[in-house]
Amino acid sequence: MKDINIASLVKPNVRSLRAYQAEEVPCKVKLDANESPYSAISDQRSAISFKENLQTLNRYPDPEAKKLRGLIAKEFRVKPENILHGNGSDELIYNLITTFGGPVLYPVPTFSMYGIISQALGEGKIEIPLDDKFDLDIEKLLKAIKRYRPKLIFLSSPNNPTGNSFSTDRISKIIESASSPVTRHPSLVVVDEAYQAFSGKKSFLPLLKKYKNLAVLKTLSKIGLAALRTGFLIADAEVINEVNKVRLPFNVNSLSQAVAIEALKNKKQMRSYVSSIVSERKRLVNEMRKIEGVKPYPSDANFILFKVANADAIHKGLLKRGILVRNMNGAVKDCLRVTVGTPKENEVFLKNLKSSL
Numbered sequence: 001m002k003d004i005n006i007a008s009l010v011k012p013n014v015r016s017l018r019a020y021q022a023e024e025v026p027c028k029v030k031l032d033a034n035e036s037p038y039s040a041i042s043d044q045r046s047a048i049s050f051k052e053n054l055q056t057l058n059r060y061p062d063p064e065a066k067k068l069r070g071l072i073a074k075e076f077r078v079k080p081e082n083i084l085h086g087n088g089s090d091e092l093i094y095n096l097i098t099t100f101g102g103p104v105l106y107p108v109p110t111f112s113m114y115g116i117i118s119q120a121l122g123e124g125k126i127e128i129p130l131d132d133k134f135d136l137d138i139e140k141l142l143k144a145i146k147r148y149r150p151k152l153i154f155l156s157s158p159n160n161p162t163g164n165s166f167s168t169d170r171i172s173k174i175i176e177s178a179s180s181p182v183t184r185h186p187s188l189v190v191v192d193e194a195y196q197a198f199s200g201k202k203s204f205l206p207l208l209k210k211y212k213n214l215a216v217l218k219t220l221s222k223i224g225l226a227a228l229r230t231g232f233l234i235a236d237a238e239v240i241n242e243v244n245k246v247r248l249p250f251n252v253n254s255l256s257q258a259v260a261i262e263a264l265k266n267k268k269q270m271r272s273y274v275s276s277i278v279s280e281r282k283r284l285v286n287e288m289r290k291i292e293g294v295k296p297y298p299s300d301a302n303f304i305l306f307k308v309a310n311a312d313a314i315h316k317g318l319l320k321r322g323i324l325v326r327n328m329n330g331a332v333k334d335c336l337r338v339t340v341g342t343p344k345e346n347e348v349f350l351k352n353l354k355s356s357l
């Protein structure tokens with residue numbers, strides 16, 4: 001039988017889903033995925049980790065990633081029982097929604113996986129538009145929390161794709177209202193700090209002691225180790241224990257664990273890459289401001305959202321010249337998102353942006 005209608009077998013919530021768009025287009029300069037332009041680990045050290053681990057590829061990895069979680073615990077001044085490792089923080093978002101269910105509340109525009117995973121798992125989504133400064137619309141959010149009693153609230157700060165950090169006091173208000181015993185329906189507030197290292201702003205981690213309904217997501221992907229697919233959920237041990245029940249065994253492979261451990265031993269190098277990305281971001285925003293017809297938005301992340309008159313055409317024009325940026329026109333009208341690259345890549349981008357206009 002060749003004419004079976006597979007779509008009719010698929011759950012309606014999955015049938016109507018659009019897969020996450022990650023473009024694998026051949027290009028000279030790849031500035032679309034918020035990756036670091038620098039690999040965080042030197043060839044020699046990663047070669048040593050790989051060599052040692054190649055001899056034990058017949059064995060499953062450490063299911064609990066003990067050594068890696070130990071290092072992360074030290075780095076973030078928490079205990080290993082406050083950390084859950086994920087195959088990227090994407091997987092942890094999946095695990096969180098599997099564990100707590102919906103409704104899932106988040107502002108929009110934001111990282112698309114909160115909505116995609118909620119829908120894939122058949123959970124309700126509550127999307128609250130950001131205000132005109134791309135900050136949290138606190139009144140609408142507080143109202144929605146009261147009305148819908150979401151199980152989970154995702155706040156990406158700095159936010160992808162807008163690039164800004166949300167006001168600290170607004171995030172705190174949300175955590176506070178979602179933990180209020182008055183409502184008797186607490187929500188778990190997940191502050192996604194994927195880009196926090198580039199922001200110069202304080203992490204929400206110290207507030208974990210005060211709020212049991214707060215969780216923080218971290219990832220190695222944006223600081224030069226995207227290929228490892230390694231992220232962390234940091235939260236109260238009770239939250240971690242619950243989410244750990246739905247984690248697939250052996251979810252972070254041995255090579256990723258080994259290389260991440262090596263990289264974390266040399267944080268100086270990672271930090272210096274982060275600072276050079278931050279200074280390039282400042283330069284890039286300034287240069288983009290000088291181009292007529294281009295409006296870059298302020299950024300605390302390793303990417304810049306910018307407005308042009310015809311985003312689709314400029315996206316195509318850049319691609320024709322070998323430069324891949326992310327077309328955000330669907331989520332933010334007339335906007336593209338460019339990841340900060342090396343100084344040379346940024347120069348090539350600027351030159352070609354001008355000629356595409």
Ligand code: PMP
Pocket residue numbers: 034087088089090091111156159160192194218219220221226229230231
């Ligand atoms: N959170 C945010 C806000 C992101 O932008 C991304 C990556 N685009 C992720 C989480 C997922 O990162 P990873 O799965 O690579 O850790």
